[in-house]
Amino acid sequence: MLVDYHIHTKLCGHARGDMEEYVREAIRKGFDEIGFSDHLPLLNKVDPYLTMGWDQFPRYVEEVNRLAWKYSDTIRIRLGVEADYMPGLEDELGQMLERYDFDYVYGSVHNIGDWGFDDSREKDRWESCDVTKTYQEYFDLVKRAVRSGLFDILAHLDLVKKFGYRPEEDHSPLVDQTLDVIAETGTAVELNTSGLRKPVGEVYPDLKAVEGCIERGIPLTFGSDAHRPEEVGLHIPEYIEKLQTLGLKGIALFSKRGRRDAPLEELPRTCVTQGYNDRTVRLTLSERERIRKSAEFDRAFEEGKKIYGDNLGLVWRQNDLEVSRLGVVVTRNIRKATRRNRWKRLLREAFRQNKMRIKEGVDLVLIARSEAIPSFSEVEAEFLRLSQRAGILEGDGPVR
Numbered sequence: 001m002l003v004d005y006h007i008h009t010k011l012c013g014h015a016r017g018d019m020e021e022y023v024r025e026a027i028r029k030g031f032d033e034i035g036f037s038d039h040l041p042l043l044n045k046v047d048p049y050l051t052m053g054w055d056q057f058p059r060y061v062e063e064v065n066r067l068a069w070k071y072s073d074t075i076r077i078r079l080g081v082e083a084d085y086m087p088g089l090e091d092e093l094g095q096m097l098e099r100y101d102f103d104y105v106y107g108s109v110h111n112i113g114d115w116g117f118d119d120s121r122e123k124d125r126w127e128s129c130d131v132t133k134t135y136q137e138y139f140d141l142v143k144r145a146v147r148s149g150l151f152d153i154l155a156h157l158d159l160v161k162k163f164g165y166r167p168e169e170d171h172s173p174l175v176d177q178t179l180d181v182i183a184e185t186g187t188a189v190e191l192n193t194s195g196l197r198k199p200v201g202e203v204y205p206d207l208k209a210v211e212g213c214i215e216r217g218i219p220l221t222f223g224s225d226a227h228r229p230e231e232v233g234l235h236i237p238e239y240i241e242k243l244q245t246l247g248l249k250g251i252a253l254f255s256k257r258g259r260r261d262a263p264l265e266e267l268p269r270t271c272v273t274q275g276y277n278d279r280t281v282r283l284t285l286s287e288r289e290r291i292r293k294s295a296e297f298d299r300a301f302e303e304g305k306k307i308y309g310d311n312l313g314l315v316w317r318q319n320d321l322e323v324s325r326l327g328v329v330v331t332r333n334i335r336k337a338t339r340r341n342r343w344k345r346l347l348r349e350a351f352r353q354n355k356m357r358i359k360e361g362v363d364l365v366l367i368a369r370s371e372a373i374p375s376f377s378e379v380e381a382e383f384l385r386l387s388q389r390a391g392i393l394e395g396d397g398p399v400r
């Protein structure tokens, strides 16, 4: 299963080659699925060297769709975008992202304040800056980006190392904290091979962080960050092989901003995408997918079946609706409001991330039981195990 979700086009002003050449290169290299993810126009300034203008954006979308259609027998082509995270502009960005039917949205941090720290035109500032502080500021921004909930995939997680400047002291706690936030929010992380072509000479993020992702069950995708056709898919096949020895099993695929984890082993394309393409679901929870009224909770408890795991309980019953709905309950012995809220968020997130795998027309109530709060991946795994036991999963059940 070869995937490259990070491909630019000459529309951004610093890449070259026709979009169709990128596609042909991906086919030549045997890729199963690719996505264009050109830079979204910036919200705070116009810079023709960084992004296309808003007037060009519809053309970009049209061209991706045209190529997806034209090559649909040969390769799957997704419509993505790489959006800059800028603190304070979350609402504006959210609105712009709503306007198009993206398959996925990459979140990137390319700026610290007014400094485009990865821009070769502004490289000199590295000589005079406080590198330790810069790393702290960078990872703070990444955490805020992830918490904003605007992005499906975090791009080049440790881009700050691009020019090879590193703090003297070990900065891995910063990375670990960032990974914890990522895991909590269910965001995917991109394994970006473009760092190999940059002064730093290594992938983003480094292998230690990749192991941290695998340990935490963070969904992973691959991107070459190609800015010219010959860079499409570069180093990805070798890298996947290497990561398999580290325990990587799945790869996150996206369609209409819904995520699905596919096994990494080679599978016929139809098999990998089955039940995914024909039923894509937006990964937000709408009002009609939530149970809030106490009468509805009562009904679930009275008529439903119940099973328990170590940390969670699951109650389910068939409803007469076309959607499945979720209610969350935290047992009384968990007193602290912050704890109760965090539990509720985790439960909702576990459902949200996996709702395309739940059968239609089921009311579920998830019950948080343990005082200690598990990680998101533990909650998700237990939720899927319980759902499988309950027989409410579509198809063949949990991938991990």
Ligand code: ZN
Residues within 6 Å of the ligand: 008, 012, 014, 039, 227
């Ligand atoms: Zn670029």
Ligand code: FE
Residues within 6 Å of the ligand: 082, 108, 110, 155, 156
């Ligand atoms: Fe980028």
Ligand code: FE
Residues within 6 Å of the ligand: 006, 008, 082, 225
């Ligand atoms: Fe990029």
Ligand code: ZN
Residues within 6 Å of the ligand: 082, 108, 155, 156, 225
């Ligand atoms: Zn990028």
